[in-house]
Amino acid sequence: MNAEALTLPPLADAATLIAEMGARARAAAKRLGVAPTADKAAALHAAAHQLRAQAAVILEANARDMAAGKTAGLTAALLDRLRLDEGRLAGIADAVEAVAALPDPVGAEIERSVRPNGMELSRVRVPLGVVGIIYESRPNVTADAAALGLMSGNAVILRGGSEAVHSNRAIHAAFVAGLEEAGLPADAVQLVPTQDRAAVGALLRAQGLVDIIIPRGGKGLVARVQDEARVPVLAHLDGINHLYIDAAADPAKAVELAVNAKMRRTGICGATETILIDRAYSAPLAIVDALIAAGCEVRGDKAIAALSPHVEPATAGDWDCEYLDAIVSIGQVDGFAGALAHIDAHSSRHTDAIVTEDAATAERFLAEVDSAIVMHNASTQFADGGEFGLGAEIGIATGRLHARGPVALEGLTTYKWLVRGTGQVRL
Template sequence: MNAEVLSSPRLTDADALIADMGARARAAAKQLAVASTAAKAAALKSAAGQLRAQAAAILDANALDMEAGHEGGLTAAMLDRLRLDEDRLSAIADAVDAVAKLADPVGQEIDHAVRPNGMALSRIRVPLGVVGIIYESRPNVTADAAALGLMSGNAVILRGGSEAVRSNRAIHAAFAAGLVTSGLPADAVQLVPTQDRAAVGALLRAQGLIDIIIPRGGKGLVARVQDEARVPVLAHLDGINHLYIDGAADPDKAVGLAVNAKMRRTGVCGATETILIDRAYAAPLAIIDALIAAGCEVRGDTDIAALSPHVTPASTNDWDCEYLDAIVSIALVDSLTGALAHIDAHSSRHTDAIVTEDKAAAERFLAEVDSAIVMHNASTQFADGGEFGLGAEIGIATGRLHARGPVALEGLTTYKWLVRGAGQVRP
């Protein structure tokens, strides 16, 4: 197939397209699986250099996406996720450089044992193989996913959303140029060249070619992937995150954390969406006022609404809503037990935090909240692979298999057993 056919919006042979890309990715993955750490790091440094060198072209492409997004009625949160500027693009390149400096997980020995018969057993980390990543809005995912895939020895097939199509193509072109100049196969990082929705279905049906699918996007995308996929899925679901202000919380910390957790960036999955305040906490109005002063709409239960005329009464749906906007729901709860019950009923198992100076309460919260990330006296906005020292992340997995929380290099590997014997036969 020539490039003109592949880029056509009328493309109907999506299965053939993905089969071709998958076969090329599989061949590239074999090369990456045995590539040295130095070779992978050099390729990533070259890719980061290309992202910087081609910054003008990438920003021009993003400007066109932003213009189309405004005309298409994208929400403020979606536009914030889409927007690139010099600082954000520089951070993207820096993240690729950071991945190059991380410890290579491939070949790491997880454990080792010698059996009574003398056989030596070890488990070592190996790449997953070919990773399909379906995502929306955020063009930085193109570079992050490519970098993490490469360093963990995996080939990746990327399918970004139509709202970021020009940005994704420009970033991918720069990254691929870095691979080519470093001697690693360009097919190690491929971008699906059509926005035809049939290509997503073909990715989800590509058993034997794609080893795992990672969706990053809204409920609709993730639901479709989970319903239709015939290959394993590593799901990144809603960030319905809670901040619980315990009765023993320090007031200054409580206000500072509430405002930062909600308002630092409202469109990220680590943003707090619900604040729970213990009835024993002495200054709930200060938290409400600080959020309103920061430009946040507050929706509260009956008790919270009674504290301020600026609070909008919350509906039943508010407690299960990922706003991704300058909106927060607040409720008063009866003790830590009440907070735990609310979180258990409404959390998406992404990130939940407690603010308290009571060590016993903090330890109980950390032990009993069943989320991928649980925090004490820290903003939920830290729910990010880079902030965890992972360099970048492919997403934050909220399930229990195969990885949980920020998924970076280690999460993109599996393991195999190595058995070294000396002629042992089984009796």
């Protein structure tokens, strides 16, 4: 299969395109909502097999995207998000199979009770319906979103970014081949066949056809989705994550966690962007030096800048910046209260962590920091559904409604009440 052959002719009327896709997705969602777990799992295994079988096509398509990205001047972090190789593609296929092994949330009973009049009430999980997913750069999202949507009984409409257009089309074709092989509807996983931005607008306005929109990408994309959407949105705007080094932190642990949290992969939303160090902490320079040695640019407040000539002065904007690059802002704070005040003022409520050997301080931090994910003595790079044992994730949600933190299978369901009576009438 040639990736170019996957290109479909653009439609002038974006609303018509999305309406047709939405209608097909709605029909597919009705079938998926009642599909047996074994059928969904079989489809995922078949899709994983197709991803491996079509590896050469997918990697060739990704090479075209990488070449175009370099020509367009994408940053190293964005190119890293975009890049596929044999190992990463194998990981994508493995993640699809991992979803097949997860407990099926559809039909799971949340609670059951019997009323005094004998009526039996139960609350059970049901799919959301049709999920629209708008994303940038990361071709793995195509497979992750398809797998999670399928296992949770939802049809998905995918709209990937232009940077990964060939990769997305090739992965989508392989996934659909697996669906068809297993006898499930191909319309359960659709990829918008045009990069025309009007299609995004039409998807955001598709109330009645699409039940929820999940954006994955930069702040500009997510802000547009939240501003324009006429259907519910599940998202995080940015990942301004903090690592607080408490006075009681173990120095070796603090250095290791700081370097990993920032530098393991700088372009992911779980990367630490700001490090806060208690003024009473004994070894701040070791943290600064370790980050610089790892290739990180350090921007510090006056106290941190005074420690090393290699530190760039931080500006006011640095404390509210999601770098997604090998850059970190570091500031000293006056103890626990100072750290909380800074986090309250600047955190995006995605992931914040404390490094300390003081158990009481750790518990206060876990209780008082109001973020979707709060950590103690662990790298913020663990802010990931797979690392939480949820399988592939569709994204991180920082709002308070429906789902929060890594959104995986359970987050793609809602619930309904079932009432079983024996002829009861209300007086």
